[in-house]
Amino acid sequence: MPDLLPDACNIQSQLIRAAAEIVESYGFREIRLPLLEKTELFARSIGEVTDIVEKEMYSFDDRNGESMTLRPEATAGVVRAVIQHSLVHAGPQKLWLAGPMFRYERPQKGRYRQFDQFNVEAFGLEGPDIDVELIAISARLWKRLGVTDLLTLELNSLGDGAGRQRHREALVDYLRGHADLLDADATRRLETNPLRVLDSKNPAMQDMLAAAPQLPDYWDDASREHFETLTGRLDALGIAWTLNPRLVRGLDYYSRTVFEWTTTALGAQNAVCSGGRYDGLVEQLGGKPTPAVGFAIGVARLAALMEAGGTTAQPVADVYLAALGDAADAAAVVLAERLRDALPGLRLVVNAGGGSFKAQLKRADRSGARFALILGDAEVESATVQLKPLRTHEEQEAVAQSALADTIRERMQATPAAA
Numbered sequence: 322m323p324d325l326l327p328d329a330c331n332i333q334s335q336l337i338r339a340a341a342e343i344v345e346s347y348g349f350r351e352i353r354l355p356l357l358e359k360t361e362l363f364a365r366s367i368g369e370v371t372d373i374v375e376k377e378m379y380s381f382d383d384r385n386g387e388s389m390t391l392r393p394e395a396t397a398g399v400v401r402a403v404i405q406h407s408l409v410h411a412g413p414q415k416l417w418l419a420g421p422m423f424r425y426e427r428p429q430k431g432r433y434r435q436f437d438q439f440n441v442e443a444f445g446l447e448g449p450d451i452d453v454e455l456i457a458i459s460a461r462l463w464k465r466l467g468v469t470d471l472l473t474l475e476l477n478s479l480g481d482g483a484g485r486q487r488h489r490e491a492l493v494d495y496l497r498g499h500a501d502l503l504d505a506d507a508t509r510r511l512e513t514n515p516l517r518v519l520d521s522k523n524p525a526m527q528d529m530l531a532a533a534p535q536l537p538d539y540w541d542d543a544s545r546e547h548f549e550t551l552t553g554r555l556d557a558l559g560i561a562w563t564l565n566p567r568l569v570r571g572l573d574y575y576s577r578t579v580f581e582w583t584t585t586a587l588g589a590q591n592a593v594c595s596g597g598r599y600d601g602l603v604e605q606l607g608g609k610p611t612p613a614v615g616f617a618i619g620v621a622r623l624a625a626l627m628e629a630g631g632t633t634a635q636p637v638a639d640v641y642l643a644a645l646g647d648a649a650d651a652a653a654v655v656l657a658e659r660l661r662d663a664l665p666g667l668r669l670v671v672n673a674g675g676g677s678f679k680a681q682l683k684r685a686d687r688s689g690a691r692f693a694l695i696l697g698d699a700e701v702e703s704a705t706v707q708l709k710p711l712r713t714h715e716e717q718e719a720v721a722q723s724a725l726a727d728t729i730r731e732r733m734q735a736t737p738a739a740a
């Protein structure tokens with residue numbers, strides 16, 4: 322469970338803010354839910370024989386002896402809340418949720434036991450228009466964050482229940498016929514969750530799996546039409562996609578569209594954003610039949626991609642105010658509060674703890690500020706301040722305190738941010 326230090330937090334916050342702003346511009350509204358749910362909810366929705374439920378949940382009995390689990394993902398809880406509060410009775414719902422998830426996985430780069438997700442879930446819309454919208458939203462976010470070139474969209478459809486059943490039978494037959502090639506994991510899954518064998522990354526099984534029965538050959542007409550409309554509209558939007566007939570996802574609730582944005586820039590943990598339709602889940606958990614679709618972004622993975630694409634943490638300060646002497650110290654506080662009134666977004670650090678001129682300028686430099694403001698006895702006397710650019714070779718200049726806010730505003734717009 323990683324500690325997120327300020328630089329990491331800053332990049333993740335940039336991401337969450339951009340994502341929230343974009344999804345809200347499409348009419349999605351935030352929802353916040355408990356981190357704990359009854360264990361049974363996850364077993365019933367994600368599926369008893371999935372890695373998450375079998376091996377990865379943090380579960381414990383509460384004081385009533387009821388088994389509770391730290392949420393390993395958000396969708397099950399969102400569905401529970403949508404049913405409990407009858408949200409879809411008022412029409413379709415477009416929701417987003419950000420926060421920590423917990424999975425007892427083997428930690429490695431990009432895979433943690435506590436990790437944040439940014440989730441988007443839409444209820445009551447059969448699609449494929451909403452499927453297209455969700456993918457367009459994610460593509461817009463990649464563009465905003467400068468990572469478009471690092472991501473590939475993989476799509477598949479799981480078809481309908483009957484098609485999945487026929488595919489499952491054909492797949493089990495096929496895999497039994499190649500039992501000698503199956504590794505231990507695949508042999509176990511053959512009996513419990515054969516679809517997941519298709520997901521195996523074992524190089525020794527790839528040729529055999531490539532020739533296995535493929536889901537698209539078992540699509541019903543309506544699922545095929547849904548997929549074709551979806552992909553046609555993605556083409557019209559200029560969003561590139563590839564069909565991955567072996568994309569099945571690791572959670573049982575999916576039906577029809579499934580997708581994953583993957584990258585080659587992060588090593589083994591290559592899925593940055595994953596989702597799909599789960600048209601049967603609301604009814605399965607006791608609600609009225611309600612189609613649904615959503616996705617979740619792995620925040621730490623996307624943040625790592627942003628860094629690969631050149632994003633850095635924002636500096637601590639835009640402006641650092643240095644003051645020398647008692648009179649200047651006192652005047653600095655007043656001046657700083659006036660600047661904050663005039664420039665609400667300004668990141669302004671006032672030197673604290675005294676120090677020589679040299680020491681204060683060193684701190685100013687370390688803060689990443691673009692400008693130092695220097696206030697000494699002479700400046701207090703003349704109601705001015707020295708404005709010293711820290712990232713360019715421009716000359717220091719005296720500015721009247723009355724004109725300082727306007728000058729800073731202009732200079733901030735004119736000079737690019739420090740790298």
Ligand code: HAM
Nearest residue numbers: 394396431432433436592593594595596615616617619
């Ligand atoms: P998921 O594929 O299990 O799907 O997780 C979604 C994303 O969370 C992954 O693509 C990955 O970026 C990130 N992620 C998963 N596990 C870890 C981990 N241990 N460490 C870091 N990042 C991780 C779901 O959770 C579904 N609920 C998505 C969804 C929403 N489907 C429909 N609506």
